[in-house]
Amino acid sequence: MIHVMRFGDRLETALHQWREIIGSENVVTGAEPLAAAGTATFSTDHIVTAVLRPGTRAEVQECVRIANRSRIPIYPVSTGKNWGYGSKAPPADACLMELHRLDRIIDFNEKLAYVTIEPGVTQIQLYDFLKGRKAKLWIDATGAGLDTSIVGNTLERGFGHTPYGDHFANVCGMEVVLADGQIADTGFSRFPAAKAGPVYRWGVGPSLDGLFSQSNLGIVTRMTIWLMPAPEYFQAFFFRCDREADLPGLLDALRPLRMNGTLRSSMHIANDYKVVSSIQRYPWEEMGGATPLRPELMATLRKKLKCGVWNGSGALYGTTAQVKEARRLVRNALRGRVNKLQFLDDNKLRVAARFAKPYSAMTGWDLSRTLKLVRPVFGLMKGIPTSQPLESCYWRKTSAPKKMDIDCDGCGLLWCAPIAPLEGTHAVAISEIAHRILPAHGFEPMISLALLTERTIGCVISISYDRDVEGEDEKALHCYEQLLRELNNDGYFPYRLGIQSMAQMNGASGYNTVLRRLKHALDPHGIISPGRYYPGPNLNSQFPEGDQDIVAERAEIAEKR
């Protein structure tokens, strides 16, 4: 068995000890589940040697201690649904540690609008929890599905659709298990008596939160998430641009509104390819089985689906008067820049659903056709999680199954997410790179832009393909590499990395010197998530001296393969 060979007797010893701590049923070593655990939405190189499923923080600590003593690397994930970035597959051979059994909502304060949760708490779990308590609080959800971890997404610094969209900016008080099994609490939470632990981010002294995001320096087993008070009134708006050339003017017109707080949320703008992939599957018939999608056919699809070259959605939050004034400002800013600017609130949506046809005749806006698309987007802007966007992962398939498992269904998906200053020229530059590179490799240039913060665009470029088609895995990774390289060359760096792209962390900068020193100080045997958000030059170099046996062993295994 490869996984036994991989770390030799040390692994056997560790497995034995782990079984004693968390029970055999929570230490998985079967070939099939291990293969599944190492499967993502693109091809992966590394071996999952076992899966550990601790159920409590104490069990996490004990498992880590065993790993540390045995020098067996572990790769902790929350629920592991890190779609497009590697799912739960590790960037170096390791035992997967799944934390989904740590799923407690530990603290809840409606007045101060926060919850303290464990890594296994999912979007839908927290949403239902608040709904069950009739709390007037909203979460910020991503479109990654109902069952994804909130802590996991936050630690990856993911973003959503409400004013609390920059997830990592809205948390505090982390509990971290270190490589030696010790617990460290961040912020004021390190003082057990501190009343401001769940509400104040910085604490006193150096602020450590950032260290444990996009990191392999510790395992976060708890954090406090701030929630948004439900506004008195909510109104979404949608618009489209019919020409690519409208994009820069649009962004430059929106920037002042984002910067002055009129637009409080990270509104999203998706291009035609992105929108079409969320409504239907690849038009195999029209394309006669060929890929990528011809621009001429996309033009036809745009007409048919009433979709623009760029399609925006945003929302306004506040009292009726606050929203009214924001609407006026949005209308003014977008006048002459977009088509079909439509405002939509809960009432209108209800009426539209009930009277879709007469409404469409009355307003000229074909709601019935777009309702399927609009409803989840509308919901996301209110923090209602949805799995609908996941269907787009089946773009190159003929259909999406009812029960989606995008890792195991052979969906191909790579996400590349550069950040740019919030200026039209940068959006154009990124769009041009995507349009140049993706089709050249046989993929559609699917792009979405979020007004992530007051000053930035967070861009997500999707490479969406069918893993079951031979050669596509390789083509997709090659495309990704070139895309990332060109983006970097032009100054656009990703805010988040897939397991295949951790080399982005390389370079001889002082930042990396610091990171290497911190890793050595906190995890001298390199047992937590080797290679994750860690500079190379090669993954093994992070194993400090004394662990050269691992390096040697790895070379040996590689030979035998």
Next chain:
Amino acid sequence: MIHVMRFGDRLETALHQWREIIGSENVVTGAEPLAAAGTATFSTDHIVTAVLRPGTRAEVQECVRIANRSRIPIYPVSTGKNWGYGSKAPPADACLMELHRLDRIIDFNEKLAYVTIEPGVTQIQLYDFLKGRKAKLWIDATGAGLDTSIVGNTLERGFGHTPYGDHFANVCGMEVVLADGQIADTGFSRFPAAKAGPVYRWGVGPSLDGLFSQSNLGIVTRMTIWLMPAPEYFQAFFFRCDREADLPGLLDALRPLRMNGTLRSSMHIANDYKVVSSIQRYPWEEMGGATPLRPELMATLRKKLKCGVWNGSGALYGTTAQVKEARRLVRNALRGRVNKLQFLDDNKLRVAARFAKPYSAMTGWDLSRTLKLVRPVFGLMKGIPTSQPLESCYWRKTSAPKKMDIDCDGCGLLWCAPIAPLEGTHAVAISEIAHRILPAHGFEPMISLALLTERTIGCVISISYDRDVEGEDEKALHCYEQLLRELNNDGYFPYRLGIQSMAQMNGASGYNTVLRRLKHALDPHGIISPGRYYPGPNLNSQFPEGDQDIVAERAEIAEKR
């Protein structure tokens, strides 16, 4: 000379090398300037052995390398005006490194609203810079005076009065000199080509910014500060509460407005003692020379000065309609809870200044008397720096000099700044502790509360006294210690520490384990700011093995004293 004894020959060697690098004129060793450098607004224990004034980042690096080789601790400050927390005096014997000569504004982008600045850039310098360019951008200023460093305050996580009041939440892209002289850039700034370096906080991989705030892990020589776009319309508001019992209801009424974004800035609420100290000096005559101020006399002063037991100031930012709606919401929330709610804009202020007397007759609001107080507060809410609040440091003196130097003028000032959840009960609890402890030690309970973030109160309790009165230094420190202890016992921990209170960092928590490991990893010889935001049990314990000679030497000196 004590400073030569302190570090023996090593210091002599270092001084020689420093002089070669930055010139003799920038290496100060005279007894008088060293004594001044070690003087704060309360009594200090530690020796400044030399003052270094590098003029460039390269000089900082070279000076640090020399210090590291020579094992001479250095204590970097920006402009060193850390009033109430120790000014530029070190918490352990060290050479002071002043960075005020690094005063360049390196980058400026009006569209994206940021500047990249060095530690020597002062509030007034940046304010004048923007004014000179007619930029429609506001800084967030503190009341600590015109010549204080923006970087210094931000690294201490200070706060101001505009929507950008939580300073550390509005910066990114730090340049840090490490103990070995290497440079590390944080966020995307570590990639020289990255266009989002000055606009996106997190970068990719672990985010290090927090590590270098309230810290002794590195020396920040550059950072990008985000600026607030000047709003179309600005309106301040002022109110007072005439009964202590009004406080909790007031805060609970304001919380929803702060949380839903109607109140975008950290509005401030000051008690009577705090307000009176900013208008006049201690009423020695009425008190017959006795201290502390009798509550009965305070009641008289309140009447005379038209000041409440609690006095609030806040501001509304936006379009005319946005401000109008916010005003309606503020009015509703405060109805029946406060007295004399007054809204004030630039126009009204101009008119008031011109027609103070008739205006007062017309409205019943005695503007002429309060204008002197109102104008700087009004200005601060627009990011206009002022030195006016510094006059309150002369509270127990007979008058404030024109040219204030509060360290050398014998002003006594200790600030204790606990953070609490934004709920009325907590404000009451903190106020009660201050009212119990300060008068018992002979001081007035001066308190200000800021709605620092959506969920927190940032409280500042001032112990204001006259250092020239014998015994007062000791009494004040004793008072401070008891105050901090009682606040901690009740769960209120300070967001910031004075050099006399770094013991707050103590405790056997995992956080401290991490901090010790990080310090050892980044500064193995403990040469940067020994003792600053660093856990004890005693300051010398942070010198790792091999530096025991410093410990021994220290004991020897203590004996000789």
